[in-house]
Amino acid sequence: MTLRNQHTFVVPAYRQSPHLRDCLASLRGQTFPSPIVISTSTPFPGLEALAMEYGAGLAIHSPNVGIGHDWNHALSQAQTDWATIAHQDDIYLPTFAEKTLAAVSKHPDARLVMTGYGELVGGQVRSLTPMLFIKHLLLELGFLGRSSIAATKAKRRLLRFGCAIPCPSVTLRLSSEPLRFREDLKLNLDWDAWLRLAGREGEFVWIRETLMLHRIHTGSETSNGIRAGVRSREDLMMFRALWARPIAHLLARIYALSYERESKQ
Structure with missing residues (x-):
């Protein structure tokens, strides 16, 4: 299997986001194309046509019981070793997949690959806020100048003072012991999942370059x-x-x- 078919973007779509089209356009515009699958429990008129426009698969499921269920179902649609849960409101810069897969190739024991990110507020990019500064500091303290960490203590240290791992930028290995998100949590299901993943063998890899924009609204x-x-x-x-x-x-x-x-x- 080549790198080109090792990775999938899965997009858990919730209701009719006005930003979904921009997200899909950014995924289709990658320099290293990956399959795109939209997964939703809240379909809306025009969603099927939108998926076809951007060459994305569409998986409709039920019931609509929360974000954890949506994420787990979305990941189950990927037929590749790696998947990114692309958040429907966010923008992925053109080299996101290319540089993520380059990191996967360089770190064969990786379980999680994350990238740097900025915030998108009202069409303006914010690269530094107090919270972004804190999260970047926590990442630097966790990685200590390295691009990867493998020891359980190091991975847990990264998460002890908060969830510094930016969920929309994360690409997960699915080929062994797939990770499931808790379905009883509403916001910190990613922090909980990364903490459980830290107890397993394998590396956390950090690409410091900003490769996606997280929309704040x-x-x-x-x-x-x-x-x-x-x-x-x-x-x-x-x-x-x-x-x-x-x-x-x-x-x-x-x-x-x-x-x-x-x-x-």
């Missing part, structure tokens, strides 16, 4: 979850799994204050 599930307090509750749950109770509560409070500050910008 008020209608996103993340924004809704922060306003509803879901993020803070799930943050506390994760920190309590990693730290003694007083430290866990302190870290969760620091993050909650950061969310409040970001929402006012």
Whole structure:
């Protein structure tokens, strides 16, 4: 099997996002083309035509029970060793797949490959915010100048102070012990999954270059979850799994204050 058919973009589509077309266009515009599969439990008129326009497969499933179920179903549609869960509101720069697969080739023991990312707010790219700075710092502390880490302690250290791994940029190995996301979580299902993956053999690989743009907007599930307090509750749950109770509560409070500050910008 060549690198060209080792990777799939799976797109869990939820309702009728006005940004889905731009996401699909960015996936179709890759310098190293990969198959695209749209997976949804909330189809809408015109979705089939949109999939055909961009040469994407379409898998409709039910019931609509949450993001974890949607992600797990989307990954099950990939017939390749590697898959990226492409978020429907986000933009993937032209060399995302090419450079991700180059990293896969260079690190045959990799289980997870992530890239650098920026934020897209109202059509403007933000490359540095307080939260982006914190996450980048956590990544640097985890990788210590390296491009990959394999030791369980190092991978867990990367995740002890928060989820520094940018989920929309992650490409996962599916060929052995496929990862399943918890379906009872609404926002921190990625952090939980990476923490479980850290306990398995294999490398986490970080491509520092910015290769995708994560869209920030008020209608996103993340924004809704922060306003509803879901993020803070799930943050506390994760920190309590990693730290003694007083430290866990302190870290969760620091993050909650950061969310409040970001929402006012």
